[in-house]
Amino acid sequence: MPIQVLPDSVVAQIAAGEVVERPSSIVKELIENSLDAGARNIRIEVVGGGRERVRISDDGTGIPPDEAQLAFYRHATSKLTSAEDLTSIETLGFRGEALASIASVSRLTMVTRHIDLPGGTSIHLEGGEMLHHHGVGAPAGTVVTVENVFYNMPARLKFLKKETTEKRHIALLVMRYAMAYPHVRFVLIQDGREVFHSSGSGHLADVLVNALGLDSFKNMVEVSGGESLAEQIHVSGYTSVPNLHRSDRNHITLFVNGRWIQDSRLAYAVTQAYHTFLMTGRYPVAVLMLRVPPTEVDVNVHPTKAEVRFRDADAIFSAIQRAVRRAIVDLAQTPTMRRGWVNSWPGDAAHEMVARYGQHELSLDIQDSGEHTYSRLSSESQLAYQDGLSNDGDLGIPARPRTLPILRVIGQVSAAYIVAEGPSGLYLIDQHAAHERILYEEFMDEQMRKPLVKQYVLDAQTINLPPAEARLLEEHLGVLNGIGFDVEPFGSNVFVLRSVPGIFADREPSDVLVKIISDLELEREPGQKTLEDKVITHVCKQAAVRAGQILSLDEMQSIVRRLERCRAPHTCPHGRPTMLHMTAERIAHEFGRMG
Numbered sequence: 001m002p003i004q005v006l007p008d009s010v011v012a013q014i015a016a017g018e019v020v021e022r023p024s025s026i027v028k029e030l031i032e033n034s035l036d037a038g039a040r041n042i043r044i045e046v047v048g049g050g051r052e053r054v055r056i057s058d059d060g061t062g063i064p065p066d067e068a069q070l071a072f073y074r075h076a077t078s079k080l081t082s083a084e085d086l087t088s089i090e091t092l093g094f095r096g097e098a099l100a101s102i103a104s105v106s107r108l109t110m111v112t113r114h115i116d117l118p119g120g121t122s123i124h125l126e127g128g129e130m131l132h133h134h135g136v137g138a139p140a141g142t143v144v145t146v147e148n149v150f151y152n153m154p155a156r157l158k159f160l161k162k163e164t165t166e167k168r169h170i171a172l173l174v175m176r177y178a179m180a181y182p183h184v185r186f187v188l189i190q191d192g193r194e195v196f197h198s199s200g201s202g203h204l205a206d207v208l209v210n211a212l213g214l215d216s217f218k219n220m221v222e223v224s225g226g227e228s229l230a231e232q233i234h235v236s237g238y239t240s241v242p243n244l245h246r247s248d249r250n251h252i253t254l255f256v257n258g259r260w261i262q263d264s265r266l267a268y269a270v271t272q273a274y275h276t277f278l279m280t281g282r283y284p285v286a287v288l289m290l291r292v293p294p295t296e297v298d299v300n301v302h303p304t305k306a307e308v309r310f311r312d313a314d315a316i317f318s319a320i321q322r323a324v325r326r327a328i329v330d331l332a333q334t335p336t337m338r339r340g341w342v343n344s345w346p347g348d349a350a351h352e353m354v355a356r357y358g359q360h361e362l363s364l365d366i367q368d369s370g371e372h373t374y375s376r377l378s379s380e381s382q383l384a385y386q387d388g389l390s391n392d393g394d395l396g397i398p399a400r401p402r403t404l405p406i407l408r409v410i411g412q413v414s415a416a417y418i419v420a421e422g423p424s425g426l427y428l429i430d431q432h433a434a435h436e437r438i439l440y441e442e443f444m445d446e447q448m449r450k451p452l453v454k455q456y457v458l459d460a461q462t463i464n465l466p467p468a469e470a471r472l473l474e475e476h477l478g479v480l481n482g483i484g485f486d487v488e489p490f491g492s493n494v495f496v497l498r499s500v501p502g503i504f505a506d507r508e509p510s511d512v513l514v515k516i517i518s519d520l521e522l523e524r525e526p527g528q529k530t531l532e533d534k535v536i537t538h539v540c541k542q543a544a545v546r547a548g549q550i551l552s553l554d555e556m557q558s559i560v561r562r563l564e565r566c567r568a569p570h571t572c573p574h575g576r577p578t579m580l581h582m583t584a585e586r587i588a589h590e591f592g593r594m595g
């Protein structure tokens with residue numbers, strides 16, 4: 001498409017704003033132009049953090065001589081003609097603003113030659129004013145040199161960030177484009193020194209080795225979420241194993257259709273996938289590529305295009321969460337990772353990498369999230385644990401090794417205790433405490449096993465809380481959402497509840513949530529429990545049968561059967577006993593039958 005000036009009617013629909021905020025924005029816009037021009041090699045040279053000079057050379061299509069000057073007109077673009085095109089943008093640029101804006105605040109030279117034409121063009125502008133425009137001989141492609149940015153805007157110059165900050169920013173920026181475009185070879189030179197390059201091999205892994213460093217990369221696993229075609233959402237990339245983590249979310253890098261985006265909700269989806277694998281307050285390292293049909297995403301919401309809007313944000317959220325979860329859960333279930341890791345390399349790259357860097361053992365130090373959680377089991381013990389499975393056909397009862405002898409339910413006393421007989425005497429079981437223990441372990445197992453917790457979806461309900469409780473709910477929002485609640489702030493003390501964990505299917509949902517919050521408020525429990533563990537404990541407390549509830553024989557049998565297979569059947573998650581055991585000897589003794 002030739003370069004043309006957009007009609008005002010289209011311009012009016014484009015999210016307008018400052019394009020050149022700082023030197024790194026120049027680097028960004030010029031790289032995007034090179035990529036849009038189909039470049040396979042992009043060389044970025046920066047002097048003085050971009051203030052002195054930015055030069056970007058590419059081997060893209062170049063610009064024909066009769067269009068070169070037009071490229072510097074505001075709203076002149078070859079990437080868009082009508083407002084309809086805005087709904088399906090596949091290029092990085094589309095506003096036709098960058099070159100005009102950059103030229104207006106700097107001294108700019110462009111040398112370009114179209115691949116199919118013999119002669120090139122050289123253009124020089126200062127402060128937006130065209131000073132030279134003539135034909136030159138040049139290799140196919142485009143070289144844009146931007147010098148003395150903001151030389152004509154002293155006020156802006158004063159407020160620029162430190163040179164080192166800008167350098168770091170530029171390096172990060174270039175690395176992100178290299179990740180998004182592994183087929184393109186990037187070279188970044190700062191003050192005459194090469195600080196980063198990518199090979200253009202087409203493998204994201206190669207880029208990551210250079211961008212993250214080999215040590216970090218060793219601790220990444222591949223994510224490949226071939227999501228259902230109907231959804232047309234595809235997630236791929238790499239994410240860290242649980243022993244590589246960071247104290248903030250900035251190491252979660254996300255791309256949508258080749259565009260780097262900042263989206264705290266999607267970063268949260270990644271973090272959520274590590275539920276029970278990472279301690280609260282720790283975040284994974286991830287580089288994820290999302291492919292969605294262009295009609296599903298609106299990039300025209302912000303001038304820097306780093307924010308996008310999705311038509312179905314929830315579908316994107318769960319696709320990411322599921323894909324990442326699958327990658328790390330698969331990992332947790334594989335006893336030795338060495339083979340799996342190497343095999344996950346594309347083709348020969350695997351062998352090449354091994355030859356170059358040696359083999360790496362992936363250690364999986366899963367963070368302990370509480371004293372009772374399944375996640376503290378090492379992979380060997382998980383395996384041993386599965387070997388020990390026996391299934392005696394109890395319907396709906398987890399197939400796990402038994403930790404109590406088989407108990408026969410005799411009846412209920414005080415509507416609070418189950419009386420049962422075992423091979424070695426009498427058991428008095430606290431129905432509430434036992435049920436709490438059962439739910440807690442089942443809940444934890446479900447969290448481990450499934451990418452997503454079973455949820456019971458409701459018609460959205462709003463909940464109004466007193467300010468103190470509202471803050472408390474806000475504080476625990478992350479954890480609650482991670483374990484199956486879908487609750488969201490909706491005004492200062494109002495929340496919307498859309499689903500609850502499956503175990504609450506037959507309870508009044510808002511009531512459950514309010515009770516959990518007031519429990520959290522009363523929380524006085526000592527110990528080293530994590531926030532998450534605390535919340536889950538309270539969730540189970542709410543879901544468990546109460547003292548005072550008459551139970552049928554079936555209900556009692558179900559509790560006893562499930563308790564028999566708990567890992568820690570003798571105590572509730574708060575540490576109180578679930579049962580009293582009176583041995584046959586003790587009973588005999590009490591009746592004076594022995595001794």
Ligand code: ADP
Nearest residue numbers: 033037071077078093094095096097098099142
């Ligand atoms: P936009 O990228 O939004 O179209 P720009 O002002 O960045 O607007 O660029 C204007 C036009 O100049 C582009 O549409 C493209 O046709 C041309 N152009 C800019 N940079 C390059 C390049 N490196 N190679 C080829 N063409 C380019």
Ligand code: MG
Nearest residue numbers: 029033093098
């Ligand atoms: Mg552009």
